[in-house]
Amino acid sequence: MKYSIFSLARAALSGHKNWQRTWRDATPKDRYDVVIIGGGGHGLATAWFLASEFGTKNVAVLEKGWIGSGNAGRNTTIIRSNYGLPGNTGFYELSMKLWERMEQDLNYNTMVSQRGVINLYHSDAQRDAYARRGNTMRINGIDAELLDLKAVKKMMPFLNFDNERFPVQGGLLQRRGGTARHDAVVWGYAHAASALGVDIIQNCEVTGFARDANGKVTGVETTRGKIGAGKVGMAVAGSSSRVAAMAGLRLPIESHVLQAFVSEAIKPLLPCVMTFGAGHFYVSQSDKGGLVFGGDIDGYNSYAQRGNLPVMEDVCEGGMALMPMIGRVRLLRQWGGIMDMSMDGSPIIDKGPVDGLYINAGWCYGGFKATPGSGLVFAHLLARDTPHKEAEKFRLDRFRTGAVIDEKGQGAQPNLH
Amino acid sequence: MRIVCPFCGERELGEFTYLGDAKPARPAADAGEDAVFDYVYLRDNVAGAMSEHWYHSGGCRAWLKVTRNTLTHEISAVEPAAGAGAAKVGA
Numbered sequence: 001m002k003y004s005i006f007s008l009a010r011a012a013l014s015g016h017k018n019w020q021r022t023w024r025d026a027t028p029k030d031r032y033d034v035v036i037i038g039g040g041g042h043g044l045a046t047a048w049f050l051a052s053e054f055g056t057k058n059v060a061v062l063e064k065g066w067i068g069s070g071n072a073g074r075n076t077t078i079i080r081s082n083y084g085l086p087g088n089t090g091f092y093e094l095s096m097k098l099w100e101r102m103e104q105d106l107n108y109n110t111m112v113s114q115r116g117v118i119n120l121y122h123s124d125a126q127r128d129a130y131a132r133r134g135n136t137m138r139i140n141g142i143d144a145e146l147l148d149l150k151a152v153k154k155m156m157p158f159l160n161f162d163n164e165r166f167p168v169q170g171g172l173l174q175r176r177g178g179t180a181r182h183d184a185v186v187w188g189y190a191h192a193a194s195a196l197g198v199d200i201i202q203n204c205e206v207t208g209f210a211r212d213a214n215g216k217v218t219g220v221e222t223t224r225g226k227i228g229a230g231k232v233g234m235a236v237a238g239s240s241s242r243v244a245a246m247a248g249l250r251l252p253i254e255s256h257v258l259q260a261f262v263s264e265a266i267k268p269l270l271p272c273v274m275t276f277g278a279g280h281f282y283v284s285q286s287d288k289g290g291l292v293f294g295g296d297i298d299g300y301n302s303y304a305q306r307g308n309l310p311v312m313e314d315v316c317e318g319g320m321a322l323m324p325m326i327g328r329v330r331l332l333r334q335w336g337g338i339m340d341m342s343m344d345g346s347p348i349i350d351k352g353p354v355d356g357l358y359i360n361a362g363w364c365y366g367g368f369k370a371t372p373g374s375g376l377v378f379a380h381l382l383a384r385d386t387p388h389k390e391a392e393k394f395r396l397d398r399f400r401t402g403a404v405i406d407e408k409g410q411g412a413q414p415n416l417h
Numbered sequence: 418m419r420i421v422c423p424f425c426g427e428r429e430l431g432e433f434t435y436l437g438d439a440k441p442a443r444p445a446a447d448a449g450e451d452a453v454f455d456y457v458y459l460r461d462n463v464a465g466a467m468s469e470h471w472y473h474s475g476g477c478r479a480w481l482k483v484t485r486n487t488l489t490h491e492i493s494a495v496e497p498a499a500g501a502g503a504a505k506v507g508a
Contacts, residue, residue: 241462252458310431399458
């Protein structure tokens with residue numbers, strides 16, 4: 001069904017009893033042109049772009065639980081395109097532009113809110129680094145403004161400006177950044193893809209790959225039977241190594257846990273998304289009023305979807321350093337998600353070394369903002385067998401050749417990216 | 418998560434620093450590019466019991482080899498890493 005002010009009025013006048021299903025919960029067919037493993041934002045976006053941009057409509061998305069039950073439903077909903085290295089800069093801006101038209105494209109309210117993202121700086125060196133990053137963004141056609149202390153004070157007068165150790169000196173602001181409603185993004189892509197004939201199959205866990213005599217992947221074995229496929233794409237960040245292992249691959253990825261937190265609802269406070277540059281703390285305020293915040297990954301390999309107390313304490317200390325008045329706000333929820341931490345902190349979107357298997361992985365803790373861009377470039381790769389021009393550098397073999405994209409300059413130590 | 422350091426006893430997680438999987442071993446100097454690539458970049462990324470290196474940075478500063486389940490965070494064994502005063506505890 002198509003959503004509009006008229007459909008809303010019609011449903012309201014009939015007591016909201018006649019809403020139709022947003023998307024179709026399908027049962028698997030024997031064969032598809034493309035099978036995508038993973039019914040998160042990236043998998044569903046890929047399916048929608050395949051159907052809408054590339055005319056490949058015989059597509060299935062397989063999800064082991066329910067759609068959006070992994071990292072798509074566990075992130076802190078931030079969208080931005082403030083990356084500094086070639087490869088990342090253009091790709092994330094492509095994604096940002098797709099966020100800006102997503103609601104019209106999908107006919108679904110994904111609550112995209114361009115409220116701005118500000119990264120605070122606390123030293124001269126950090127200001128210089130942010131100035132450089134802002135300049136990099138601007139020469140690539142992305143908006144960026146370097147704010148001085150006065151401008152930050154005007155924007156957020158409630159911050160602690162008396163911090164002697166880490167004084168706020170200013171910030172780098174991307175006004176087009178902001179937040180989007182993560183669950184609505186998943187359902188929006190499901191809604192639009194399903195309408196174009198994509199089969200969304202839940203409770204269908206992939207347990208192995210079917211291969212022909214030459215080793216080419218010809219389908220997947222699942223808990224709901226064998227499904228044949230012309231091509232198989234995997235978008236299972238968090239579990240990439242486990243799925244790839246079924247095809248005999250080892251990836252340059254470690255799975256780590258990242259925690260996120262929501263406070264009880266308070267009155268409107270934060271005008272934008274804000275990051276504390278001296279520690280690791282970032283925060284935004286949801287439309288319901290809760291402060292949504294997080295910090296570093298816990299730092300050890302984990303598939304447990306839950307973290308430990310030291311990081312929780314560190315994150316809350318970061319929050320208190322910036323906004324001492326939140327000390328009495330109660331924490332409502334806390335949870336963990338499993339991050340595909342790649343060896344250089346950047347994603348991998350490539351044809352695998354195994355014929356017929358396409359890999360979309362390594363999103364670290366930044367996959368949500370990439371959702372539409374990832375869908376478009378992965379669909380491009382699946383449909384045309386050549387990388388999209390904004391994803392040419394996300395190759396799997398870049399670790400072997402040395403062409404890594406390491407924003408933080410940490411080297412092959414995934415828990416430090 | 419708490420780790421029982423063989424030198425200091427049971428201590429909380431915040432005292433320890435993580436290095437990662439203890440399995441990759443530095444290849445010989447003449448081992449060639451493939452072996453080095455494998456050592457530096459590729460990981461088993463184990464889902465289950467994994468042997469890993471932790472450093473007791475907030476305590477005795479010894480390197481430890483910890484066997485921990487990555488699905489549950491349960492720690493089943495802790496021993497000094499090779500060369501980390503292993504002789505002192507008779508390991």
